[in-house]
Amino acid sequence: MPDLDDFVRVQADPAFQDLRHRLRRFVFPMTAFFLTWYLAYLLLATYAHSFMATKVFSNINLGVVLGFGQFVTTFGITVLYVRFAGRTLDPRAAKIRSST
Numbered sequence: 001m002p003d004l005d006d007f008v009r010v011q012a013d014p015a016f017q018d019l020r021h022r023l024r025r026f027v028f029p030m031t032a033f034f035l036t037w038y039l040a041y042l043l044l045a046t047y048a049h050s051f052m053a054t055k056v057f058s059n060i061n062l063g064v065v066l067g068f069g070q071f072v073t074t075f076g077i078t079v080l081y082v083r084f085a086g087r088t089l090d091p092r093a094a095k096i097r098s099s100t
Contacts, residue, residue: 019092
């Protein structure tokens with residue numbers, strides 16, 4: 001069972017600091033992007049009724065398209081994160097685990 005000294009030692013390791021830095025460089029901008037996109041969607045849905053009611057195709061309006069875009073964006077970010085983690089984070093984490 002690891003003790004407190006093990007956690008402190010791993011956190012002080014430059015390889016772990018690099019791992020955290022790379023994770024944050026992905027997560028924080030992606031979170032800011034998605035929250036901004038979501039807030040824009042909410043504001044448009046609340047205050048731009050005629051814009052969101054613009055017909056795109058048959059009975060499908062811009063509000064529906066942007067609403068589904070929220071789901072597409074969520075899945076897209078998930079795919080990007082899985083790729084990023086597989087290529088960047090997981091190998092570094094495995095190296096840290098093997099060195100402890």
